[in-house]
Amino acid sequence: MSPTLLRDVAIIGGGLVGSSAALALRRMGFSVVLLDKGFCGAQASGVNYGGVRRQGRPPEQIALSQRAHAIWPRLNEIIGIDGEFVRSGHLKLARTEVEMASLEAYAARVAELGLDLELIGSNQLRERFPWIAGNVTGASLCPGDGHANPRLVSAAFAHAARLAGADVLEHTPVSHVEKAPDGFYLSAGSATQIKAQFVINSAGAWAGPFAEAFGEPVPLNRIYPSMIVTEPLNVFMDVNIGAEGGGIYARQVERGNCIVGGMRGEPLAASDFSRPTGSGAVTIMNRAAALFPPLRHAYAIRFWSGTEGEMADRNPVIGFSRTTPNLIHAFGFSGAGFQIAPGVGEVLAELVRDGESRTPIQAFAIDRFARTAQSSRAGSVPEPIKRETAQ
Structure with a gap:
């Protein structure tokens, strides 16, 4: 039996969101394992249209989009290639x-x-x-908007995370995640066992079951x-x-x-x-x-x-779980995640390090659908459970 891999953060899903989070976390000094059931960046992150646009996004996404906007011209510095990024307008x-x-x-x-x-x-x-x-x-x-080649960019973020010291495990689907007092335990692939202090659920169209396993079902559908x-x-x-x-x-x-x-x-x-x-x-x-x-x-x-996860209100889920300390969600980008993904990766790293992000993400809370249902029945909603003190 293989020994248990001990890491600060386990990331489920190696698309552009998960890969950019892995890279950002490694640059902050955290140990990271990035898991994908196939190749990193092979699903929505790698087969999308390639639009790098802020225009047309809901106003609540603009701050996050602006953060990502500052990253795209720096791709050569960050991941070693320009990803064919063109600021065309x-x-x-x-x-x-x-x-x-x-x-x-x-x-x-x-x-x-x-x-x-x-x-x-x-x-x-x-x-x-x-x-x-x-x-x-x-x-x-x-x-100031533009476009880029998703087939290059998504894989390059995962490669850069690997070069930075992240364990990048491809063809390693996560079959089980559970929370224990001393951290999360994950089973993946044929025999991989992982213990981590934090888990990031960035599994795209496959993120719903992981959220539901922790009591947070969401209206996540698949689009193509x-x-x-x-x-x-x-x-x-x-x-x-x-x-x-x-x-x-x-x-x-x-x-x-x-x-x-x-x-x-x-x-x-x-x-x-x-x-x-x-x-x-x-x-x-x-x-x-x-x-x-x-x-x-x-x-x-x-x-x-390609296969993409779409939320009912077309805004993603980004932020801490409402039920489980140190669980963070980032999925449901509804066909518009390519541009903002590098910014989301930085936000996720900040949540792990600081417990909060300097970029406002309140509109993307996972419990917003439950709050809508509860508001008609009155009663206040408790403050979210955020993070435990790292041991």
Whole structure:
């Protein structure tokens, strides 16, 4: 029988959130084991669209998004590669007057939060972005946003954590976690036993059962965002594109390939995995061709889909357990976790070290759904159990 691995922190889930937390914790001097049931960064963190945007996020996410915004230009320093990060700007299109009014209302709501949004009317849009066609009423530009390659970034954070001294155990699914007076005990893989003072549940779409095991069920569903990449084309798209109301997003990389999304795939029989649908792929490409004429005769060379966890209110769960000292949750990013993940990793490390974070995360408490149900029955909710004194 293998000896029990003794670590300060055990992290369940090796996506970008878990990997960046592992790296941040190692730089603070904590011993860390990072566990993933497959390859680190192979699920939602590595197969998403790659948008690095603050624009369009709920106001309660902006402080966290701004923290991550400061990390992205420093990727070379932090993980040894730039991850193909480009600060291209993010242009959000409005296709109707109602959508334009929504962009205007959002810009007013976040005006003091540092996004520096620029509202653009239809005439100016045609002048500045002549490659955009169709009935577009206007747009909102966030010039500091951009895009990156998730396949590179997610794996690089896990690699950097390993180089920093974290134990990174891939193909090691966690089968059991329990709390004892002297810490957490985890069973993983075929024979791995771990004792840790803290556990971080960053298991993405698979995080629900771990939360429920500690009496904290949440409305976490699975979604399957689907993407397409085209053959290399002459570079024409110089911003990351989104649309108010959804339905289409697109970006072009330096090699000329365009990544386009806006539909969802369908789960396979083993619902850990999914695949794009033919009808979805055709719909996305038709939408893209209508908006971007250079794509009208482009070949689509690859299609893919990934598995992501979505919360009912589309805000993630981040913070201490309400039931169990030293248990921290970070999951449910609802298809928008790529940009904020490096900031979340720093926040999680602060929670372990300090018991709190300098970035406000109260809106992401795991008990917010229970509070909603309880408020109708009256009675106050007790303060959360946070952390024990490290032994």
